[in-house]
Amino acid sequence: MMSPYHPLQLVLGLMVWSVWFVFLYGGLSVACQFAAPDPVRGAFTWINVLGLGLALLVAAVLLVAAWRCGRASRAPEAGPAAGRFIASVAAAVYALAALATLGIALPALMLPPCL
Amino acid sequence: MTERDGADNHQRHRELEQVWGNLPGWGALAAVNHTSVGLRFVVTGLCFFLVGGVLAMLIRTQLALPEQDIVSAGLYSQLFTMHGTVMMFLFAIPVLEGVAMYLVPKMIGTRDLVFPRLSAFGYYCYLFGGLIVLSSLLLQIAPAAGWFMYTPLSNARFSPGPGADFWLLGITFVEISAIAAGVELVVSILLTRANGMSLNRMPIFCWYMLGTALMIIFGFPPLILGSILLELERAAGWVFFDVAGGGDPLLWQHLFWLFGHPEVYIIFLPAAGIVSTLIPVFANRPLVGYRWVVLAIITTGFISFGLWVHHMFTVGIPQLALAFFSVASMLVAIPTAIQLFAWLATLWTGRVRFQLPMLWVSGFLVVFVCGGLTGVMLALVPFNWQVHDTHFVVAHMHYVLVGGMLFPLVAGLYYWLPHVSGRLPSMILGRWGFWLFFGGFNLTFLLMHLTGLLGMSRRVYTYEAGLGWDWLNLLSSVGGFVMALGVAVVIVDFALHFRFGRRAQPNPWQADTLEWATPMPVSAYNFASLPDVGSRHPLWEDPALGERIAAGEYGLARIQHARRDIYGSAPVSGRVCSVIHLPSNSWLPLQLALSVAALCICLLLKVYTGALLAVAVVLFFALRWGWHNGAHPRASPVRVTDPVDPPLHSRTRSGPGLWGMVTSLMADGTLYVALLFGWFYLWTVAPRWQLPDAAPLELTPLLASGLLLSLAVLVYCRALTWLETGSDRKALSGFGASALLGLVHCLVLVWLLLSAPLRPAELAHDAVLTVMLYYQLLHSGLATVLTLLQLQRLRLGYVGKALPYEALVLQPLWLYSLTVFWLSFAAFILLPLAWTGTS
Numbered sequence: 001m002m003s004p005y006h007p008l009q010l011v012l013g014l015m016v017w018s019v020w021f022v023f024l025y026g027g028l029s030v031a032c033q034f035a036a037p038d039p040v041r042g043a044f045t046w047i048n049v050l051g052l053g054l055a056l057l058v059a060a061v062l063l064v065a066a067w068r069c070g071r072a073s074r075a076p077e078a079g080p081a082a083g084r085f086i087a088s089v090a091a092a093v094y095a096l097a098a099l100a101t102l103g104i105a106l107p108a109l110m111l112p113p114c115l
Numbered sequence: 116m117t118e119r120d121g122a123d124n125h126q127r128h129r130e131l132e133q134v135w136g137n138l139p140g141w142g143a144l145a146a147v148n149h150t151s152v153g154l155r156f157v158v159t160g161l162c163f164f165l166v167g168g169v170l171a172m173l174i175r176t177q178l179a180l181p182e183q184d185i186v187s188a189g190l191y192s193q194l195f196t197m198h199g200t201v202m203m204f205l206f207a208i209p210v211l212e213g214v215a216m217y218l219v220p221k222m223i224g225t226r227d228l229v230f231p232r233l234s235a236f237g238y239y240c241y242l243f244g245g246l247i248v249l250s251s252l253l254l255q256i257a258p259a260a261g262w263f264m265y266t267p268l269s270n271a272r273f274s275p276g277p278g279a280d281f282w283l284l285g286i287t288f289v290e291i292s293a294i295a296a297g298v299e300l301v302v303s304i305l306l307t308r309a310n311g312m313s314l315n316r317m318p319i320f321c322w323y324m325l326g327t328a329l330m331i332i333f334g335f336p337p338l339i340l341g342s343i344l345l346e347l348e349r350a351a352g353w354v355f356f357d358v359a360g361g362g363d364p365l366l367w368q369h370l371f372w373l374f375g376h377p378e379v380y381i382i383f384l385p386a387a388g389i390v391s392t393l394i395p396v397f398a399n400r401p402l403v404g405y406r407w408v409v410l411a412i413i414t415t416g417f418i419s420f421g422l423w424v425h426h427m428f429t430v431g432i433p434q435l436a437l438a439f440f441s442v443a444s445m446l447v448a449i450p451t452a453i454q455l456f457a458w459l460a461t462l463w464t465g466r467v468r469f470q471l472p473m474l475w476v477s478g479f480l481v482v483f484v485c486g487g488l489t490g491v492m493l494a495l496v497p498f499n500w501q502v503h504d505t506h507f508v509v510a511h512m513h514y515v516l517v518g519g520m521l522f523p524l525v526a527g528l529y530y531w532l533p534h535v536s537g538r539l540p541s542m543i544l545g546r547w548g549f550w551l552f553f554g555g556f557n558l559t560f561l562l563m564h565l566t567g568l569l570g571m572s573r574r575v576y577t578y579e580a581g582l583g584w585d586w587l588n589l590l591s592s593v594g595g596f597v598m599a600l601g602v603a604v605v606i607v608d609f610a611l612h613f614r615f616g617r618r619a620q621p622n623p624w625q626a627d628t629l630e631w632a633t634p635m636p637v638s639a640y641n642f643a644s645l646p647d648v649g650s651r652h653p654l655w656e657d658p659a660l661g662e663r664i665a666a667g668e669y670g671l672a673r674i675q676h677a678r679r680d681i682y683g684s685a686p687v688s689g690r691v692c693s694v695i696h697l698p699s700n701s702w703l704p705l706q707l708a709l710s711v712a713a714l715c716i717c718l719l720l721k722v723y724t725g726a727l728l729a730v731a732v733v734l735f736f737a738l739r740w741g742w743h744n745g746a747h748p749r750a751s752p753v754r755v756t757d758p759v760d761p762p763l764h765s766r767t768r769s770g771p772g773l774w775g776m777v778t779s780l781m782a783d784g785t786l787y788v789a790l791l792f793g794w795f796y797l798w799t800v801a802p803r804w805q806l807p808d809a810a811p812l813e814l815t816p817l818l819a820s821g822l823l824l825s826l827a828v829l830v831y832c833r834a835l836t837w838l839e840t841g842s843d844r845k846a847l848s849g850f851g852a853s854a855l856l857g858l859v860h861c862l863v864l865v866w867l868l869l870s871a872p873l874r875p876a877e878l879a880h881d882a883v884l885t886v887m888l889y890y891q892l893l894h895s896g897l898a899t900v901l902t903l904l905q906l907q908r909l910r911l912g913y914v915g916k917a918l919p920y921e922a923l924v925l926q927p928l929w930l931y932s933l934t935v936f937w938l939s940f941a942a943f944i945l946l947p948l949a950w951t952g953t954s
Contacts, residue, residue: 014417021421033799082687085315092410107438114433
C-alpha cells in the first residue's frame with residue numbers, strides 16, 4: 001500500500017472520484033440506451049440502487065484513506081514537515097472526494113434514471 | 116567586502132550576464148530566456164486584449180440603440196465570435212502563462228525554466244497562430260459561428276467560407292503553445308526549486324500554477340482533437356458530427372466543453388494565485404490557511420472537469436444525469452469559498468495597506484463573488500433553462516472572467532511593474548483607472564443581468580424598440596465606454612511610469628517571496644548565486660538575502676564553460692540532486708514555429724503538396740532540436756571537469772527530459788482517451804450510427820503489426836540494459852533491431868491504411884477508425900525515427916554507459932505506443948467483433 005507521505009496521495013482521492021464519476025455518467029447513458037427501466041417505477045430502479053450502492057462503497061473507501069492519512073500526519077514517526085504536510089492535505093482531499101461522491105449520487109434517491 | 120572582492124564580484128556578474136543574456140539586435144529573436152519570453156507573452160497578450168476590446172466596443176455601439184444598422188448581421192456575428200475567441204484564446208490564457216513564465220523561476224529561486232527553447236517555441240506558436248486568426252478579420256472572412264463553434268453551424272455546409280478553418284487551425288496552433296507552457300511549468304516547479312524549498316515551503320503562486328499547468332495538460336487535448344476532427348470533416352468530408360453518416364453534432368459540444376469548462380478555472384486559478392500572493396503582502400502577515408488553499412487548488416483542478424455538461428443542460432440529457440452535473444457545479448463552490456474565506460481571514464487579521472494593487476484586489480473580491488453567486492444560480496437546472504442563451508449568461512460570464520481574471524491580473528501587473536522597470540506607477544492615475552474601470556464594468560454587466568432576465572437573447576445583432584431593453588442596452592453601452600476609458604488610463608499610467616515613475620527601492624512592497632531578492636530591474640540570470648531556502652517566507656525571515664545572493668554566497672555562483680546551469684532538486688524535499696545544463700540562445704524555436712505556420716497556411720489555402728513539404732521541414736527542425744542535446748558539443752560535451760556532486764543531469768538516469776516526456780504523454784494520452792470517448796459516444800448515442808457490412812480491417816495483418824511493435828519495444832528495453840552495462844555493440848544492434856521492427860510494423864500499418872476498404876467520408880465508424888490508425892502510425896513512426904537517432908548518437912559517443920539518459924527518455928514513448936496499440940485493438944476491433952460480429 002502506498003505510503004501516506006507519498007505525493008501521489010495528494011491527488012489519488014480525487015482520481016478515484018473522477019473515475020467513479022465517469023463510470024456513473026457513462027454507465028447511466030449506456031444503461032438507459034440498452035436497458036432503460038420503466039419510467040413509472042420512478043427512482044426505485046436497479047440503475048439507481050446500483051449507483052447509490054457504488055457511491056456508498058467508493059465513499060467508504062475514500063473515508064478510510066482519509067482516516068489513514070490523517071492519522072499518519074499526526075504520527076510521531078511522520079518525519080520531515082513535507083511528509084506531514086502531504087499526509088494532512090491528502091486526508092482532506094480524500095474527505096472532500098468522499099463528500100463529492102455522496103453529494104453527486106444523492107439525486108439518485110429522487111429522480112428516475114432515464115427520463 | 117574589500118575593493119578587490121568588489122571588482123571580482125562585478126566581473127562575476129558580467130560573466131553571468133554574458134552567458135544568460137540575449138543576443139544583440141535581431142538576435143533577440145533567438146532569445147530563450149524566461150524573462151524575455153514571459154514578457155513577450157504578456158505584451159503580446161495585452162495587444163490582443165486591445166483588439167478584443169475594440170471588437171467589444173463595436174458590439175456595444177451596435178446594441179446601444181434599437182434597430183441600428185451600423186454593422187450587418189453577418190459582420191456582427193464575426194465581431195462577437197472574434198471577441199470571444201481573442202479574449203479567451205489569445206489574451207486570457209497566454210497572458211497568464213506569460214506572467215507565470217516570468218515569475219515562477221524567480222519565485223522558486225532559479226535562473227530559468229527547464230525547457231527554454233520550448234518556451235520560445237510556444238511564444239512563436241502563440242504569436243503566429245494569433246496573427247493567422249486575426250488576419251481573417253482583416254480579410255473580412257472571420258469565423259462567425261460563435262467562440263465555441265457549435266456544429267452543424269460551423270460545418271462546411273452552413274459556414275462555407277474559410278472563416279471556421281482559420282479558427283480551427285489557428286486556435287490549434289495556439290493550443291500547442293499552451294500545452295508547451297503547461298509541460299514546462301509542471302516540470303520546472305517540481306524539479307528546479309531552490310535547495311530546501313520543500314513542497315510545504317513552496318510559494319502559494321507556484322501551487323496555483325502547478326494546478327493550472329496540469330489542468331492545461333488534461334484540459335486542452337479534447338479541444339485539439341475536436342478541432343482536428345471538425346477540420347477533417349470540413350476539408351476532407353470525413354464524417355464525425357454529421358448525423359446522416361452516423362456522426363453526432365453533440366460530440367463536438369462534449370469535446371468543446373470538456374476543454375471549455377476547465378478553461379474557466381485555468382484562467383481563474385493563476386489569477387487567484389496572484390491574489391493569494393498579494394493579500395498577505397499588503398496585510399503584512401502570512402496567508403491564513405495555506406494548507407486549506409492548497410487543498411482548494413487540488414480540488415478545483417479535479418472537480419472543474421466534472422462540470423462540462425452544465426453548458427449542455429438544454430440538449431436533452433436525462434434528468435438524473437443533469438442532476439449529477441448540477442450537484443458537481445455547486446460542489447466546485449466549496450474550494451472557491453475556502454479560498455475566499457482564507458483571503459478574508461488574512462485581511463481581517465492583518466494590518467492592510469491599501470496601495471494600488473490592493474485596490475484592484477478589492478475590486479476582484481466584489482466582482483468575483485457576484486459572478487460566483489450567479490454561477491450557483493446557473494447550476495440549478497430549471498433556472499438555467501430559463502436564462503439559457505440570454506444576456507444573463509453573458510453578464511455572468513463577464514463577472515466571472517473579468518472579475519476572476521482581469522482585476523487580479525491588473526493588480527499583479529501593478530505589483531510586479533517595479534520588478535520589470537525599477538520604477539513605481541502613479542497612484543493618482545492608477546486610482547482613476549481603477550474607479551473608471553470598476554464603475555464602467557458594473558454599469559455594463561450588472562444591468563445586462565436584467566436585460567437577460569427580460570428575455571434578450573445573446574448574439575442578436577439588433578432588437579425592436581419598446582421591449583423594455585432600450586434603456587438597459589444604452590446604459591450598458593455607456594458603461595462599456597467608461598470601462599474602455601479606464602483601460603486607457605491604466606495603459607497611459609503603465610507607459611508613462613517607464614519615463615516618469617519614481618525609482619523603486621528594493622522590495623518596494625515588503626514582500627516575502629524570492630522574486631524580490633533579484634536585482635531591479637531584473638537581470639537575465641535572476642540570481643547571481645542560487646539560494647538555500649528554509650522558510651515559506653524567505654525575505655521576511657532574512658531581508659538581506661538579496662544582498663547575500665548578489666555577493667555570490669550561495670550555489671552555482673561561478674559560470675563553468677560558458678554554460679547555463681541551474682540546480683535540479685527532489686520534487687518533495689527540494690534538496691539539490693543535480694546540475695541541469697540548459698540550452699542557450701537558439702534560432703530553432705523560431706525556425707520550427709515558422710515551419711508550423713507555413714503548414715497551417717498551406718492547409719488554409721488547401722495547398723496540400725505545400726503542406727507535405729512543410730511537414731518535412733517541421734520534422735527536420737524538430738529532429739535538429741533534439742540533436743543539440745545532452746553530450747552533443749553544442750550542449751554539454753563530456754569533460755574531465757564535469758561536476759560530480761551533484762552531477763550534470765544528462766549524466767544521470769532521470770531529469771527534466773524524462774519528466775517532460777511523461778508529462779507530454781499525459782496530454783497525448785488525454786487526446787487518445789477523448790478519441791476513445793468519441794468512438795463509444797457515437798456508437799451508443801449517435802442516432803444513425805452504422806456498422807459497415809464487412810470488417811474493413813483484416814485481423815491477421817493487424818495482429819502481426821501489433822506483435823512486431825511488441826517485439827520492437829521488448830528489444831528496445833533489452834538494448835537499454837545492454838547500454839547501461841556497457842555492452843555498446845549489443846546496444847547498437849539492439850537499437851538497430853528495434854528500429855527495424857518498428858519500421859516493418861509501420862509499413863504494415865501503411866499497407867492496411869492503403870488497402871482497407873475504409874470509407875471515412877461516408878461512415879463515422881470508418882472515419883474514427885482511420886483517425887485511430889493515423890494516430891498509431893504517427894507514434895510508432897516517431898519512436899522508430901528517434902531510435903535511429905539514438906543509434907547514431909551511440910556511435911558518436913553522445914549516448915553510452917555513462918550517458919544512458921537520452922535513451923531512457925525515449926522508453927516511455929515506445930511503451931505508450933504499445934499500450935495505445937493494444938487498447939485500440941481491444942476497443943476498435945475486438946469489442947465490436949464481440950458485440951456484433953463485425954468490426
